[in-house]
Amino acid sequence: MSSHKHKRDFEHMLADSGMPVTEQEAKDHWEQKLADSGSTISNASSVSPFWRLISAIVTQPLLWLVHSIVNTWLPNSFVKTAKGPALDILAWAVRIERQAAQPAKGQIKFSRANASALQTIPAGTVIETSPIGGVVYRVATTQAATLNIGQTALYVNVQAAGDGAAYNLPGGYYAILPSPLGGGVTAVNTGAWLTSPGTDKETDDDLRERVRNRFAAVNQWHVDATYIAMVSEFAGVHIRNIFIEKDAPRGPGTANIYILLDTGEPSPSFLNSIQNYIMHGGNHGHGDDIRLMAMPKQYLHLVLDVWPQPTLSAAEKVQLKTDMEQMIRAAFRENTNYTVTTTQPNSRFSMSRLGQELHDQFPGILDMDFATDRLVNGWFVYRLSHLQVRFND
Secondary structure (H helix, E strand, O other), X not given: OOHHHHHHHXXXXXXXXXXXXXXXXXXXXXXXXXXXXXXXXXXXXXXXXXXXXXXXXXXXXXXXXXXXXXXXXXXXXXXXXXXXXXXXXXXXXXXXXXXXXXXXXXXXXEEOOOOOOOEEEOOOOEEEOOOEOOEOOEEEEOOOEEEOOOOOEEEEEEEEEEEOHHHOOOOOOOOEOOOOOOOOXXXXXXXXXXXXXXXXXXXXXXXXXXXXXXXXXXXXXXXXXXXXHHHHOOOOOXXXXXXXXXXXXXXXXXXXXXXXXXXXXXXXXXXXXXXXXXXXXXXXXXXXXEEEEEOOEEEEEEEEEEEEOOOOOHHHHHXXXXXXXXXXXXXXXXXOOOOOOOOOOOOEEEHHHHHHHHHHHOOOEEEEEEOOOEEEOOOOEEEEEEEEEEEXX
């Protein structure tokens, strides 16, 4: 429902209560009041001194009040329309607080081929990505670590350089050491590297969904809404990315809760923390057997043929190819740098829609052809094993 529709609804609420909501309605109301009192105004012109005085000291303040009630007070009284601090207060009433932004935390794998000597990895060692939509993302080690003699690999805790979900990149993205460590040491994030996903400050829409879900879970019977409410309390997990398989996957009383991140994949330790909260913290229904897991995935080899606009230069074609690849990867949950329809479980993913979104984003595309027409997801999401964008003259 649009804000204009809300405004009309609130204006109707005031009108139904008998309050004038327009200048003409106010003037008609004052004239009726004067007539009912037996008072007669000989000069009824809108530019008469009397009506100019009434407009200045009565009608305009009334319209200011109506504007404030319609645009601020009433919208901020309802979960559906409240924003910012007003929505925070309504959320507080049901014991929910807006989640703050936080940096991604996880582990980076450091490896080497020659393990004949000790190798120190200092605290603050930076690992970064190649540019994604013109942005380079960085994480840094949070403590010093040592590769001992004979040891070829080591996982070291890292934290993102900034807050936000944009740092929750899939395995293989963090792989550049801007300051080489020597000794042939390389670094890379593996598939499920996130021990604590990075989050943006919770949006009004996401907070509103959690508040609405709270009303469905208010009786604390262990229904879907109750489990969704518990899982969504963990930072980085949005209600829209919680999926419950409840057709007794392991027999009566069993269900699976699948967690999906906007980008990247949660680590086993992160999932275990949610699992323990529900199953070992006394937060599950009697007889319920709930298992938390990452949403399963199936890999896709995606090929796209592109015919660019003939007026593009060689450099513009190279940039277009790079940008198209990143936008396609965003559709398959590898970054959040583009506004694009993402792959979802239990749904059909339209390649034609993705093609239209690419056309809308990049006017340098003349034509394109995906080798795959459509994708139908079950209890899984498609991830890219390989992406090939081929430019044709």
